[in-house]
Amino acid sequence: xxxxxxxxxxxPLALQVLIDGLLVGAILAMPAYGMALxxxxxxxxxxxxxxxxxxxxxxxxxxxTTTGISPIxxxxxxxxxxxxxxxxxxxxxxFRIVDRDLFISxxxxxxxxIMLQQLMNVFFGADIQTxxxxxxxxxxxxxxxxxxxxxxxxxxMVFVLGGILVMFMRQSRMGRAIRATSQNARAARIMGxxxxxxxxxxxxxxxxxxGAAGALVVMTSVIGPFLGIIYTVRSFLIVVVxxxxxxxxxxxxxxxxxxxxxxxxxxxxxxxxxxxxxxxMVVILxxxxxxxxxxxxxxx
Amino acid sequence: xxxxxxxxxxLATGAAVAALMASTPAxxxxxxxxxxxxxxxxxxxxxxxxxxxxxxxxxxxxxxxNDAGGVTVGGKTYKIDIKYYDDExxxxxxxxxxxxxxxxxxxxxMLGPYSxxxxxxxxxIIDKYKIPMIEANGAARSLFTQGxxxxxxxxxxxxxxxxxxxxxxAEHAKxxxxxxxxxKVALVFENDPFSQDVRLGVVEKAKEHxxxxxxxxxxxxxxxxxxxxxxxxxxxxxxxxxxSGHSKGAALAIRQMTEMKVKVPMLxxxxxxxxxxxxxxxxxxxxxxxxxATQWDENLAYKDQIFGxxxxxxxxxxxxxxYNPPYQSAExxxxxxxxxxxxxxxxxxxxxxxxxxxxxxxxETFYGPIKFDAAGKNIAKPMVLRQxxxxxxxxxxxxxxxxxxxxxxx
Numbered sequence: 005x006x007x008x009x010x011x012x013x014x015x016p017l018a019l020q021v022l023i024d025g026l027l028v029g030a031i032l033a034m035p036a037y038g039m040a041l042x043x044x045x046x047x048x049x050x051x052x053x054x055x056x057x058x059x060x061x062x063x064x065x066x067x068x069t070t071t072g073i074s075p076i077x078x079x080x081x082x083x084x085x086x087x088x089x090x091x092x093x094x095x096x097x098x099f100r101i102v103d104r105d106l107f108i109s110x111x112x113x114x115x116x117x118i119m120l121q122q123l124m125n126v127f128f129g130a131d132i133q134t135x136x137x138x139x140x141x142x143x144x145x146x147x148x149x150x151x152x153x154x155x156x157x158x159x160x161m162v163f164v165l166g167g168i169l170v171m172f173m174r175q176s177r178m179g180r181a182i183r184a185t186s187q188n189a190r191a192a193r194i195m196g197x198x199x200x201x202x203x204x205x206x207x208x209x210x211x212x213x214x215g216a217a218g219a220l221v222v223m224t225s226v227i228g229p230f231l232g233i234i235y236t237v238r239s240f241l242i243v244v245v246x247x248x249x250x251x252x253x254x255x256x257x258x259x260x261x262x263x264x265x266x267x268x269x270x271x272x273x274x275x276x277x278x279x280x281x282x283x284x285m286v287v288i289l290x291x292x293x294x295x296x297x298x299x300x301x302x303x304x
Numbered sequence: 305x306x307x308x309x310x311x312x313x314x315l316a317t318g319a320a321v322a323a324l325m326a327s328t329p330a331x332x333x334x335x336x337x338x339x340x341x342x343x344x345x346x347x348x349x350x351x352x353x354x355x356x357x358x359x360x361x362x363x364x365x366x367x368x369x370n371d372a373g374g375v376t377v378g379g380k381t382y383k384i385d386i387k388y389y390d391d392e393x394x395x396x397x398x399x400x401x402x403x404x405x406x407x408x409x410x411x412x413x414m415l416g417p418y419s420x421x422x423x424x425x426x427x428x429i430i431d432k433y434k435i436p437m438i439e440a441n442g443a444a445r446s447l448f449t450q451g452x453x454x455x456x457x458x459x460x461x462x463x464x465x466x467x468x469x470x471x472x473x474a475e476h477a478k479x480x481x482x483x484x485x486x487x488k489v490a491l492v493f494e495n496d497p498f499s500q501d502v503r504l505g506v507v508e509k510a511k512e513h514x515x516x517x518x519x520x521x522x523x524x525x526x527x528x529x530x531x532x533x534x535x536x537x538x539x540x541x542x543x544x545x546x547x548s549g550h551s552k553g554a555a556l557a558i559r560q561m562t563e564m565k566v567k568v569p570m571l572x573x574x575x576x577x578x579x580x581x582x583x584x585x586x587x588x589x590x591x592x593x594x595x596x597a598t599q600w601d602e603n604l605a606y607k608d609q610i611f612g613x614x615x616x617x618x619x620x621x622x623x624x625x626x627y628n629p630p631y632q633s634a635e636x637x638x639x640x641x642x643x644x645x646x647x648x649x650x651x652x653x654x655x656x657x658x659x660x661x662x663x664x665x666x667x668e669t670f671y672g673p674i675k676f677d678a679a680g681k682n683i684a685k686p687m688v689l690r691q692x693x694x695x696x697x698x699x700x701x702x703x704x705x706x707x708x709x710x711x712x713x714x
Contacts, residue, residue, distance in 0.1 A: 017538075130350050132555045141562075225529060229350070230350045
C-alpha cells in the first residue's frame with residue numbers, strides 16, 4: 005500500500021502513471037481496431053493480430069538498419085507492406101473460412117500465426133530488436149512529467165486513423181459496401197456488391213493498421229518473433245470490453261485498460277499488472293455473455 | 305514404369321532400409337576409433353540463435369581436441385564426434401530426442417541442450433537411463449535440487465548471476481564512507497524460472513548486507529512495457545537497480561529508461577550482450593555504465609593446454625565463425641573438454657567409471673576453473689560483472705579477477 009500512498013503524496017507521479025497508461029493504450033488500440041473490424045464484418049476472430057504487429061515492426065527495423073532513415077518512415081511503409089501481405093493471406097487462406105463457424109476461423113488464423121512466427125524467426129532471427137526514433141523525450145514540471153514524442157505520435161495516430169476509418173466507412177463506396185456486407189452478406193451480394201473484394205479489403209486494412217502499430221512498437225518497446233501473443237490477447241481484451249460495432253468504444257476501452265493496468269502495476273506490483281487486466285476480462289466476459297448475443301455489426 | 309523396374313525399385317528400397325538399419329548399431333558409443341557424444345539442440349524455434357552459439361561451441365571444441373590428437377584412453381587415441389538433433393526449442397521434443405539418442409543411436413555420453421527449460425525436460429531422462437550429461441546452458445537452480453546423479457553443469461547457476469552486483473554496491477558504499485546497509489536496492493525481474501532464480505541470489509546477498517529492498521517487481525512475461533516499475537524507480541531513487549528478463553528485459557530497460565529519463569547510480573542486468581545494448585544505432589550510448597553479468601570474458605586470466613588462454617579461444621572462434629564468441633559458446637566448448645579429461649581419467653568408456661571421473665573433475669580451463677559439487681554444479685568459477693565503459697565491456701567484479709575499475713555514477 006506504500007505505493008498507493010506515494011501516488012497521493014506526489015500527484016505529478018499519479019499523472020505520469022496515467023499518461024504512460026494512456027499512451028500505451030493508444031498503441032494497443034490500433035490492432036484492436038483491426039480485430040473489431042474483421043470480427044464485425046467477416047465474423048472471424050483473427051488471432052494473427054500480434055504477428056501482423058511484429059511483422060510491421062520487423063519491416064520498420066529492417067528499413068531502419070539497412071537504409072539508415074528514421075524509423076518513423078516505417079509507419080507508412082509497414083502500413084502499405086502489411087496491406088499487401090494481408091491481401092495475399094486473404095487470397096490464400098481467409099476467403100475459404102469466411103462463412104464457416106467461429107471455431108474453424110480461430111483454428112485457421114491460429115495456424116497462420118504459428119506460421120508467421122516461424123517465418124519471422126527464419127528471416128529475421130530469434131533476437132529481440134528495437135529501433136531508436138532518435139527523438140529526445142520532453143520533460144514538464146521540472147522533469148517530473150516525462151513524455152516521449154513517439155508515443156504522442158502514436159496517440160495522435162489513433163485518432164487520425166480512427167477518423168479516417170469512420171469517414172471511409174461512411175463516405176466511400178467501399179465503406180458502404182463493407183457496411184452492407186456486414187449487415188447481410190447475401191443481400192449485399194444480390195445487390196451486386198462484390199463481397200469477396202469487400203472481405204479482402206477489410207482483412208488487408210486490418211493487417212495494415214497492425215503494421216503501422218508494429219512500427220510504433222519497435223520504436224517504443226521491443227519486438228521478437230514470439231511476442232505476438234501479447235498484442236493478440238490485448239486486442240481481444242479491448243474488443244471484448246468495447247463490444248463490436250463502435251470504434252469510439254474501442255478507443256475508450258484501449259486507453260482505459262492501458263491506464264488501469266498501469267495503475268494496477270504501480271500499486272500492486274508489476275506481477276499483478278496483467279493479471280488485473282485478465283481478471284477484468286473474465287468479469288466483463290461473464291457480464292457480456294449474459295447481455296450479448298453474437299451478431300455481426302460494422303464499425304461506425 | 306515397367307513391372308520389372310518397379311519390382312527392382314522395391315528391392316532397392318528394401319535393401320536401402322536394411323542397410324540403414326544395419327548401420328545404426330545398438331552400441332555406437334565407441335565406433336572404431338571414434339567416440340560419439342550426443343546432443344539435442346535448439347537449432348530452430350525461439351532459442352535458435354543461442355542454440356547455434358551452443359552448437360558452434362561444441363563443434364569448435366571437437367575440432368580443436370581432435371586436431372590436438374583426440375582423447376587417449378587405455379593407450380589408444382580416439383576422435384570425438386557429436387550427433388545432433390534439433391529439438392525445435394520445445395521441451396517435449398527435446399526429451400523425445402534425447403531418449404532416441406540413448407535408445408536408438410546408442411549414445412552413452414550426452415551434452416546439454418540450450419536453456420534451463422530444455423535441460424529440465426531432459427534431466428529426468430538421462431537420470432532414468434543413467435547416462436551422464438555435461439551441460440553448459442541450463443542455469444536454473446532447481447536443476448540441482450532434484451538429486452540428479454548424472455547431470456553436471458560447467459556454468460554458474462542463475463542465483464549467482466547478479467549477486468556480485470550487491471557486493472560491488474556494498475564495496476562502493478564502504479569506499480565512500482557509507483554503511484552498506486544504507487544502500488537502497490530496486491529489483492525488476494521477469495516472472496520466469498530463470499529470472500526468479502537470479503532474483504533469489506540477489507535477495508540473499510542483499511540480506512547479508514542488511515540492504516533495504518524498496519522495489520521488488522515481477523514482470524509478467526506477457527508484458528512488453530516496464531513503465532509502471534520505472535515510474536517507481538524514478539520516485540523512490542534506489543542506489544542500485546537490478547533487472548533481469550532475458551534479452552527482452554535488457555532491451556526494454558535501456559529503451560524505456562532512456563525514454564522516461566530514469567537515472568540510477570548503478571544498474572545491473574543480465575543478457576546485455578544478447579540484447580546488443582551497446583549498439584549505438586539502436587540504443588545510442590544510453591547503456592553506458594551498465595553492469596552486465598557474464599559467465600566468461602576473454603580478458604580473464606584463464607588458460608589450458610587445448611584452447612590456450614581465454615583470449616586465444618576468443619580469437620580462434622572469431623576466425624572460424626566470423627563473429628565474437630558469446631559466453632554460451634565458450635561454456636559449451638568447456639563441456640566437451642570436461643568429457644575428454646574424464647575419459648582419460650577413467651581410462652575406459654564404462655559409463656559409471658566415466659560418471660565418477662566427471663564427478664571428481666578438478667581442472668583449469670580457458671573458461672575458468674571447473675569442480676563439481678555433489679549436486680553436479682560447478683562451484684569453482686565465479687560469475688563476472690562487466691561494466692559498459694565507452695561502449696566496451698570491461699570486467700570490474702569480482703575485484704580480484706577484474707582487469708578494469710568500476711566507474712561510479714553513470
